[in-house]
Amino acid sequence: MGDLTYLCDISTREVRALPPARPKFPVHLHRGMRSFSALGFHPVTRRYKVMKTWVSNNLNHAGEVITANKILTLGTNSWRKINSGPINFPCGGSVCINGSIHFLTLDLMSNKIIVAFDVETEKFRTLALPDGAPNQVHKMKLIAFGGCLTVLDYEHLEDENTMPMYVLEDYKNRVWMERPIVLPHSWKEDLSRSEEFHVSSVRAGEILLAPKVTAGEVYFLSYDVEKGTLKKVQVHGLPPSLLRSPVIIACAPIGYVHSILALSEV
Template sequence: MIVPEHLLIEILKRLPVKSLCQFTCVSTRWRFLISDPYFIDLHLTHSATRPKILVGFHDPDDERGGVFSVDQLEPHNGRAQIATLPFSFHGWTGPFVLQSQQGLVSLEVGGHIHITNPLTGMYATFGLPRITERYASFSFYQQMHSFGFDPVERKHKVLSTRVIIMGGLHGRLIMESWVLTLGTEKWRQIEGCAANDKKGREVCFDGMVYYMAWSCLHGVHGDDYLVAFDVRTESFRMVTIPAEAHKDIHRALLIKFEEHVAMVDRNKALSCEEIIMWILEDFDQEIWKKRVFSLPSYWKEIAPDRRVFPVGTVRSGELLFAPRTLSKPVCMFYYNLKTNGLRRSEICGLDDVSPEFCVLTFLDHVESLLSPRGLPCRK
């Protein structure tokens, strides 16, 4: 019996990536169907309805780490979250590169940018752009990377920025910015960003990469700004932070909050008493709104002696708190902003992972058949 192609597509698009990779061996027909860009997009669209939480863990002592994912639980779902360990790696040199965009994961390994699809096992490694020849006699430079996705043209891009100091530590400061579009394997230099020094992990959504930075002048740190990089237009914008926010936010953590970028005070969040949040409600007019969330009195009974911090809002509208390390038992906490309610979910399947590993947590990770090189996936 031959199953009609439209029915076969409807069945296959609901299956996990690992199963689809195995099914490419069933027949030539199935291999071409699963590898077709149309089917890859269709499967990705369906996967987006079942987002996952992606957690990267890193041991800075021996530069070893890995990535696991868990389902984003809906309210009233009391089952434990089971961790799936897609891959581990050696040589990760910095925690701020790891990002998940449309199922692809970016990190820096051995001085190279490493883009991988953890479920298909495919990866691509890209060398970093060389310092422009006219700046070859630099005194100091710092290189930073980000990973973004343009939902309009449907392209993944890696942003590499370096701050270069010429003529001593207090000399002239220059910023170089380069972009690599997956599928081209060629770095392009772009202009138009005032020199700044990135000072934390970025958050990427809706075609924008956001990160906190100091402005830089003659090698000296200046005011704090929110830097916004538009992945499609490859343009930068320095967003001013309200003076009052500087008093509230001592160690700013960027999160996605109700489709906006927001700053959270990391210190207050770890104190487990209240959450102070500054939300960029109007990007064009640079209008910020302050909100304070007082955690329920029984918070410390549910999460005693735990160092957790908010990582963003899930589809249910709850604010998700993730652990800073993988101390057993590993738990996620969901805080309902409207009812002031709190629920706890334990993550199972991490028996072989060191409890001392520091973690980075990202929401809305999806399973994907996309290739790290921007081409149709063939396995």
């Protein structure tokens, strides 16, 4: 029995299990093995593909992390093995922009790099972080902002209320633009009850902050970059068991591509 991966259609709330998949690692490498999946979309071919990666805690003879990758084209029923790329376990989720899935991960020197996987050619490549972005910052995330690949550095947000944002405005020529974000002090009103928080982007022009929420109330904070305004967005319909004690809503970067196809048709 292999690892199961599920697709969820946000519009219809359908959930579909993909065929199980598993890497051909030797048995001794299975201990501590982790896996993650990412959905990619190519705007020219209009094809959706799911990439699944397994990462072992072990290193090969060259001191590199041992990984395995498979891919499934939606509409088919089988996984195909693809060549591994320079990818460790990602620091956060994935962002699909311009037909490529992007991850923030670590190189062999534990420096952060961006790895891109082309959905059509099924090849990996690396992108350097923008100038000025420290490559060893712990709190850093990739998001989609205004249709552009964006790096958020929120290492000092709690102390200084500032968050440098680097936007890849010219993807082809790798032109990054730095945009400082300064949040109002009110965003930290409930942070005293939190050990950590998460950042993401869901709607164009807005950054989502998810602090550890209080018992009985689940909400996000949405910051509008253009207007400089902050608003609370409550979440309803969660099971009562989640409301008995504070919980953390983990926001991975969301690359949502709307499709009118039902999951049963893909």
